[in-house]
Amino acid sequence: MSITVLGVNHKSASVALREKIAFSNEIIDKALYSLYQHPLITGCVILSTCNRTEIYLSYEDEADFFRVKQSVENWLGQFHHVDLDVFNNSLYCYEGQKAVEHLMSVACGIDSLIIGESQILGQVKQAYNFAQQNNCLSVQLEKLFQSIFHVAKIVRTETNIGANTASVAYAACLVARDLFSDASELSVMLVGAGETIELISRYLKHHGFKNVIVANRTRDKALKLASIIDAEIISLPDIANRLKEVDIVISSTASPLPIIGKGMVERTLHERNNNPMLFIDLAVPRDVESEISQLENVYLYTVDDLQQTVQNNLEQRIIAANEAEYIIHEQAELYVDWLKTRHAVEYVKQYRQNAQVIKRELELKALKAIKQGANIDDVFFEFSHKLTNKLIHAPTQTLLEAATHECDDCFKILSKGLGLKEL
Known part of the structure; x- marks a missing residue:
């Protein structure tokens, strides 16, 4: 097999x-x-x-x-x-x-x-x-x-193979979760609708973020994201008016120029009574002006900030993967050993069935002799003698054949299996 x-x-x-x-x-x-x-x-x-x-x-x-x-x-x-x-x-x-x-x-x-x-x-x-x-x-x-x-x-x-962040998208979600205490009470704006933002939307759902707005240039592409996390869809020009409603902004578009500027964020902070905001800019070139990091109560992370975290954690995962390989090798050997024994199962069944057939034949002969008036002690002695001889005949012949063909390994395995001591 x-x-x-x-x-x-x-x-x-x-x-x-x-x-x-x-x-x-x-x-x-x-x-x-x-x-x-x-x-x-x-x-x-x-x-x-x-x-x-x-x-x-x-x-x-x-x-x-x-x-x-x-x-x-x-x-x-x-x-x-x-x-x-x-x-x-x-x-x-x-x-x-x-x-x-x-x-x-x-x-x-x-x-x-x-x-x-x-x-x-x-x-x-x-x-x-x-x-x-x-x-x-x-x-x-x-x-x-x-x-x-x-x-x-x-x-x-x-092992720690799954303990550390290993993608920029996942790292972004963890930063958002760690910075704020209750994810379910937060509002998030996703800017863009590409693969990275789609992945982030799935992570956000997993981590309990419920209030999400998707801002994108085209509505059709944003519909898929909206269905994943039950989000509201807005256009890019609407960002300036809606920014005050969100605590976290995660952006990844292909725009050649920044979409969110320092002035826009300053006005938003004023409207929010200076409540903290987190900006995670995963775009290259950047969607968010870097100057917003100078503003109080604003936290800005770029793709480079998160990438370093990912790289460090990937190195830890590689170490964990090496540890896992030892476990895998050991468990694979156990399975292969089990697989090797599968082909012998039918032989074991056949051997046991043969023994049962021999036993049953001798039992019937013994019972017939007793019914015909034979001495029970004599019948019992003959039964045990014949049963022993018939059961040990095949193993004995196999031992002799292994010795005749000088198959030392076979002889040792058979001897051990029959419970014989080494002479």
Whole structure:
């Protein structure tokens, strides 16, 4: 039995390539059903995010690795109607313990674009749930994913991999949360509607910020943000009139000139009775004039201020990732050891069944002899004698065969298994 992962990620393929073989939630059921029909595959899980598409497989015979790999590559190309020749240097494939360690690293955020990010674990769980709902999980994959979730919990608990801010957007939200006591009572203005502001809006929602205004040049682009955090939408010219209503301003636009100037902020402070304001300017060039930092009760953070925090924390996460790798290696070995024993389970069952058959046959003969008037002591002695001989026959022959073929390792394992002392 073996486990294999086949896929691409942000390190091996560009976004232009990754999007060619991505699986949306709308087609994942169809994809799992189609892949599971392969005669060699006993289980499959598909993980597809903006940074990776990976397929996890279980199959019975390790010798089938290359056949499985080739078949799944062909299936991937046919399913997405893509010539996989363009992926020659992008697709990776891992087998056995390396595949297990890779998936554990993915779930723990070590293989992510931002080390230690926590979102990927939820995506791995979603991929597992999709496979479970479609009855595509083998015993091996079921056990593997339970091990993965266990490892992720250990890594989060025993290392600092997720303890520190690792993105500018998240750092901005933490600064806002730390500077003010009650997030739910604060008002926030988001200036812009790009990717960074969208990410910030999600963080704001997570941290309990409820009163949000989105200011953007076009209304249509701001609608998506408004739906995420139930925000009010205003135009950029309206900022001057509405600034007095907010405590925090987070800005990230592509404007070539500042949108918020010192004079505008001075007037706003007067209208707010000099209550504190926080400005977080993530734009390059800057959206907020740097001179506002000279004003009393105004706190201004630029992208450089936050980037230094992010860099320091990333270094801490790298240290934590190294610690996590030891945990992952140890847990992967435990899983692989379990996997190795799976092929022996059927043999163990067969051995026990054979013993039961022998015992039952001799029991019936003994009961028949007793019913025919044989001496019970004689019957019991014959039963125990024959049962012992039949049960030890196969192990004895195997011991002799191992000794005859000078297989010392086999002989030692058999001897230990039979409880024999070394002579």
